[in-house]
Amino acid sequence: MNNFTYLRATDATSAVNLLAANSSQGAAARFLAGGTNLVDLMREGVENTHALIDITRAPLSEVQELSDGGLRIGALVRNSHLAAHPLVRERYSLLSQAILNGASAQLRNMATTGGNIMQRTRCYYFYDTASRCNKRAAGSGCDAIEGFNRIHAILGTSPQCIATHPSDMCVALAALDATVNVMGPAGERSLPFIDLPASTAGFTSVYRKVRDRASYAFALVSVAAALKVDNGIIQEVRIALGGVAHKPWRATIAEQLLRGAAPTSERFAIAAEAELAPAIPRRGNAFKIELAKRTIAAVLSELTAREGAAQ
């Protein structure tokens, strides 16, 4: 491990100032939150920062109810706390389920909301400094494209990188239309992704994760879906996929084909087929295309059955 300076921020402003003061071109400081990803990367020599800014004392550990009925989640709210929060369980059970499908109880006790969003890919070649990896060393090549790529992306890939974003939590946040509020030296701005809007009332929702082992494994494919059916017609639907792309993949093509239609298995299959049509399979991950289609259809059938039972 390289030598590094350890600094502590007391609030968001001091964190941003310390980051700016300790970063120059090609040598960026890093925020340390739960450390469950960053410290591993430093141990492996993948992350060689010269300055760590510990942000864990900043007052960002609250889940706050907003006046419009939404929720604001602080960047330092621990994953376990967020999943167990009464308002999250009551109004956004999809988010709670997704978090509880990730990692282990011990890791969730340490991991934070901000760190979960910012965690790095789990591509094997990214972690192996002997491999070629454009993400780790720009322009060096990508050993995953012709290599062992069972866990890699099928949607939104580029000729330079086929890595996936590994988070479960973020798949639920994407389906819930969450917004992330970020702060930098130039001020604050909102990105579409961690205020949760109030608009999910009346939805039935579920998070399903398909993985190689029942626990302690990242998603091969996951689906976060929320559905509202009225008079035999799909009034609203939100679908996001995990394990298939460089970001949580909002299935907007499928959503469009489902809105206003009857919730039948034929329609679910058509929507899933259309969403996966642009997928690019590699030698090791072609199975993900069929897996994603079937998981989308199965989840929508489950939600429809639950909606029917509730009416």
Ligand SMILES: Cc1cc2nc3c(=O)[nH]c(=O)nc-3n(C[C@H](O)[C@H](O)[C@H](O)COP(=O)(O)OP(=O)(O)OC[C@H]3O[C@@H](n4cnc5c(N)ncnc54)[C@H](O)[C@@H]3O)c2cc1C
């Ligand atoms: C064995 C193992 C299994 C796992 N399984 C899963 C799984 O199944 N599903 C899943 O979703 N995750 C899984 N994870 C990943 C885990 O969820 C992440 O490591 C964790 O969420 C990262 O949060 P952290 O607070 O520890 O981040 P850290 O490790 O402290 O930071 C991660 C990155 O985020 C940056 N960062 C942190 N906070 C902020 C902030 N507020 N603003 C800007 N940048 C910030 C850091 O600088 C760093 O680059 C697993 C991890 C391990 C080790």
Ligand code: SF4
């Ligand atoms: S897929 Fe991306 S992260 Fe993996 S080796 Fe290729 S460039 Fe690196």
